[in-house]
Amino acid sequence: MNGPMLVVKDLHKYFGRLEVLKGVSFEVARQEVVVIIGPSGGGKSTLLRCINRLEEPTSGQVYIDGQCITERHAPVCQIRRQVGMVFQLFNLFPHLTALENVTLAPMKVLGMPRGEAEELGRQLLAKVGLAAKVNNLPAQLSGGQQQRVAIARALAMRPKLMLFDEPTSALDPEMIGEVLAVMKDLAREGMTMLVVSHEMGFAREVADRIMFLEHGVILEEGPPEQVFGSPRHERTRSFLSKVL
Amino acid sequence: MSLDWQVVERYFPFLVGGAWLTLRLTVVTTALGTIIGLFAAIARLSRFKIFSWPAAAYVDFFRGTPLLAQIMLIHFGLPQLFGYKPNMVVDAIAALSINCGAYVTEIFRAGIQSIERGQTEAALSLGMTPAQAMRYVILPQAFRRVLPPLGNEFIAMLKDSSMVSIISMEELLFRGMISAGRSFRPFPIWITVSLLYLAMTLPFTRLVSWMEIKLKREHRPEGR
Numbered sequence: 001m002n003g004p005m006l007v008v009k010d011l012h013k014y015f016g017r018l019e020v021l022k023g024v025s026f027e028v029a030r031q032e033v034v035v036i037i038g039p040s041g042g043g044k045s046t047l048l049r050c051i052n053r054l055e056e057p058t059s060g061q062v063y064i065d066g067q068c069i070t071e072r073h074a075p076v077c078q079i080r081r082q083v084g085m086v087f088q089l090f091n092l093f094p095h096l097t098a099l100e101n102v103t104l105a106p107m108k109v110l111g112m113p114r115g116e117a118e119e120l121g122r123q124l125l126a127k128v129g130l131a132a133k134v135n136n137l138p139a140q141l142s143g144g145q146q147q148r149v150a151i152a153r154a155l156a157m158r159p160k161l162m163l164f165d166e167p168t169s170a171l172d173p174e175m176i177g178e179v180l181a182v183m184k185d186l187a188r189e190g191m192t193m194l195v196v197s198h199e200m201g202f203a204r205e206v207a208d209r210i211m212f213l214e215h216g217v218i219l220e221e222g223p224p225e226q227v228f229g230s231p232r233h234e235r236t237r238s239f240l241s242k243v244l
Numbered sequence: 245m246s247l248d249w250q251v252v253e254r255y256f257p258f259l260v261g262g263a264w265l266t267l268r269l270t271v272v273t274t275a276l277g278t279i280i281g282l283f284a285a286i287a288r289l290s291r292f293k294i295f296s297w298p299a300a301a302y303v304d305f306f307r308g309t310p311l312l313a314q315i316m317l318i319h320f321g322l323p324q325l326f327g328y329k330p331n332m333v334v335d336a337i338a339a340l341s342i343n344c345g346a347y348v349t350e351i352f353r354a355g356i357q358s359i360e361r362g363q364t365e366a367a368l369s370l371g372m373t374p375a376q377a378m379r380y381v382i383l384p385q386a387f388r389r390v391l392p393p394l395g396n397e398f399i400a401m402l403k404d405s406s407m408v409s410i411i412s413m414e415e416l417l418f419r420g421m422i423s424a425g426r427s428f429r430p431f432p433i434w435i436t437v438s439l440l441y442l443a444m445t446l447p448f449t450r451l452v453s454w455m456e457i458k459l460k461r462e463h464r465p466e467g468r
């Protein structure tokens with residue numbers, strides 16, 4: 001198939017009576033990197049979580065590589081395998097070593113034999129610069145290292161699309177660079193990525209498109225030069241002036 | 245009045261035999277109770293009412309009624325209702341296990357709920373089914389956290405198993421009653437019985453404290 005990797009159509013999400021997403025629609029093309037920015041509470045996390053249906057959208061559709069995940073009887077677990085997710089607080093499995101964190105899903109979900117899974121795991125941990133830490137528990141790793149393990153863990157399922165929810169906002173400043181470097185590598189290799197982040201340097205460098213999400217609405221989108229350089233919307237401008 | 249400590253010597257092997265049965269009863273019923281409690285906790289946390297409701301009713305009933313009444317109900321009540329011959333050992337084990345299971349259900353429920361929501365989300369985002377997330381991610385972590393309360397439950401069962409003396413199970417308390425009656429020396433006998441209970445519970449009390457300290461030290465918040 002050659003359609004877009006991700007299609008989000010008129011997505012609405014209510015928490016009780018609070019409307020958090022008010023009809024969000026967009027597409028992400030294959031190998032495209034889209035960065036979402038916007039004020040806290042604007043619905044960025046909720047949007048990402050609706051895309052892999054960790055959160056149940058109130059209405060609207062999400063298609064991943066042409067497959068609808070929001071249908072009533074959609075094979076949700078199967079579709080989720082194709083969508084990697086990286087969380088703000090890493091969410092590593094604390095009882096498992098770095099390697100075991102990476103190999104668990106390939107073994108249990110895909111039925112990959114242990115030997116093969118471990119080889120894949122070592123390879124991915126090496127890729128994120130943690131070859132020496134395979135046997136460490138998450139508690140023995142720094143925040144930046146943990147987030148890199150989390151990226152390797154997601155990549156182990158060979159996803160078509162990666163979702164990042166503020167992957168560096170819980171990190172000490174000196175560790176942000178190492179995580180962004182891994183993400184830049186991924187983008188360069190052609191991974192399709194949807195990233196919530198306020199790392200403007202990263203966004204300028206790797207994003208094909210920036211979306212500004214506020215109060216559950218995409219107010220503005222465009223290439224980074226345009227959104228950062230000459231934002232059309234007053235709200236975008238005032239947000240950027242606070243962040244930059 | 246002479247306390248006559250010699251009766252202790254005479255009845256000691258008899259009492260130790262009772263303590264041995266108490267210990268075996270406790271190990272068996274806590275093990276069964278743990279299995280019952282694990283499944284009941286998973287049922288209790290299910291979003292489907294056909295699972296969660298019976299589990300809730302089970303917990304409420306067996307935590308909200310006296311163990312003695314439960315033993316009587318199982319040993320005398322059910323055989324009358326269904327017309328079969330009661331079996332003392334089976335009924336004692338059943339009553340204790342089912343009672344223990346109700347408490348363990350709550351222990352596991354709290355343990356499972358104490359695992360951060362992000363753990364389930366990470367597991368699901370990797371394509372695991374909710375059952376796989378429970379089995380490979382949540383339960384292994386919950387198990388560690390519930391070890392101290394499970395240890396406390398074991399200690400409680402050591403003491404509560406004395407209740408089955410009411411249906412003539414010859415465990416420590418029952419043998420204490422026999423010894424005290426036969427010897428006419430209640431004080432030396434009952435202090436011996438008490439010390440035998442203490443000798444069994446104390447190592448576990450210490451073990452639980454040690455586990456609590458160890459877990460507390462391990463449980464630093466993630467991140468940073």
Ligand SMILES: Nc1ncnc2c1ncn2[C@@H]1O[C@H](COP(=O)(O)OP(=O)(O)O)[C@@H](O)[C@H]1O
Nearest residue numbers: 015018020038039040041042043044045046047
């Ligand atoms: N599970 C939830 N229940 C109720 N309200 C929620 C829940 N999750 C998020 N919200 C609310 O939805 C809004 C958007 O949250 P979120 O998507 O986390 O925003 P962002 O990631 O942009 O900061 C906020 O007002 C938040 O309080």
Ligand SMILES: [Mg+2]
Nearest residue numbers: 044045046166
């Ligand atoms: Mg957020």
